[in-house]
Amino acid sequence: QIQFADQKQEFNKRPTKISRRSLSRSISQSSTDSYSSAASYTDSSDDETSPRDKQQKNSKGNADFCIKNIKQADFGRREIEIAEQEMPALMALRKRAQGEKPLAGAKIVGCTHITAQTAVLMETLSALGAQCRWAACNIYSTQNEVAAALAEGGFSVFAWKGESEDDFWWCIDRCVNVEGWQPNMILDDGGDLTHWIYKKYPNMFKKIKGIVEEIISVKPVVCNKVGKGCSAALKAMGSIVYVTEIDPICALQACMDGFRLVKLNEVIRQVDIVITCTGNKNVVVREYMDRMKNGCIVCNMGHSNTEIDVASLRTPELTWERVRSQVDHVIWPDGKRIVLLAEGRLLNLSCSTVPTFVLSITATTQALALIELYNAPEGRYKQDVYLLPKKMGMMH
DSSP states (O other), rough: OOOOOOTSSSSSSOOOOOHHTOOOOOOOHHOOOOOOGGGGGTTTSSSSOOOOGGOOOOOSSSOOOSSSOGGGHHHHHHHHHHHHHHHHHHHHHHHHHHHTTTTTTEEEEEEOOHHHHHHHHHHHHHTOOEEEEEEEESSOOOOOHHHHHHHHHHHHOOTTTTTTHHHHHHHHHHOOOOTTOOEEEEEEEESSHHHHHHHHHHHHHHTTOEEEEOSSSSSHHHHOOOOOOOOHHHHHHHHOOOOOOHHHHHHHHHHHTOOOEHHHHHHHOOOOOEEOOOOOOBBBBBBHHHHOOOOOOOEESSSSSTTTTTGGSSSTSEEEEEEEETTTEEOOOTEEEEEEEEEGGGGHHTOOOOOOHHHHHHHHHHHHHHHHHHOOOOOSSSSOOOOOOOHHHHHO
């Protein structure tokens, strides 16, 4: 269940830069659970001034955004143009449908990873007639230069890499709580935006026509596809891959693919890398990490950062050593250390990225789903959860 920050704390009562980094952790663990200073994850070339303390405008005088640095817009635009070349499905949809404007009148509020690929999606939605306001679903995955390019292009974007917990919710609130603008569609990744509107703005939520949710780690069958891809990639690079799986069907599939099925406690002392991708919580607990070998790499590919029990590592006897952005050594009293990536958060977008062509398929299905929901006649869809048609789902 998503928990929210103390409702007594109003966003207009600004905390200081120091206190903002040490706010209570009583908020969504799925997107903002972190013990480290958010500033430590920003680029070293950036100053430490919070974007919330800056007054920025784009070249047209628009200030309805909050990003790290609007001066990075040209760099971000080049990245978006490169991404367009590798997203043929989405660009074909833009070219085919922009004359019809199937999203004319749509007011879409989004909360996803803000990357060059997301920018191509946002600009496609705009070309199809939609108005968009956007925040980030992950405090570490925003590409600051892309956010700057979107802001320069007139999009209301509220995100930067290295947000604090309070910043995360403040950005979401700035997206939805704007006078004279009522969203009628939601594009979410992880449910934070949807839950925020549902809890804080129930009257606004009642006017939402449809929600497209991107999350891939809440369904075991889908999450297992993440595990399959990860296992296959590691095996292709020559690794000896062990699979631990509680679902009997998924376990059988792993066996048929030639992987050895084990219990985690059987191999935890031997393995060099531990990767979680279950969508569950406390998959790797302190007991397992105590038994890991020196130098073992621990990381997570699921959406939520609850799979690795990072909280159990915040104890006086353990020392944390920041190696570089997104990489920490956790050192035991006897000198043993493990390498923890992205503090247990989503690895592939915090430390790396997803192939653009893959994201082209994902973004295209999201755009098609928004078009379908927005244009569906009254009564076609009830207040329920619908899966993508099988043909589109197989693409995804």
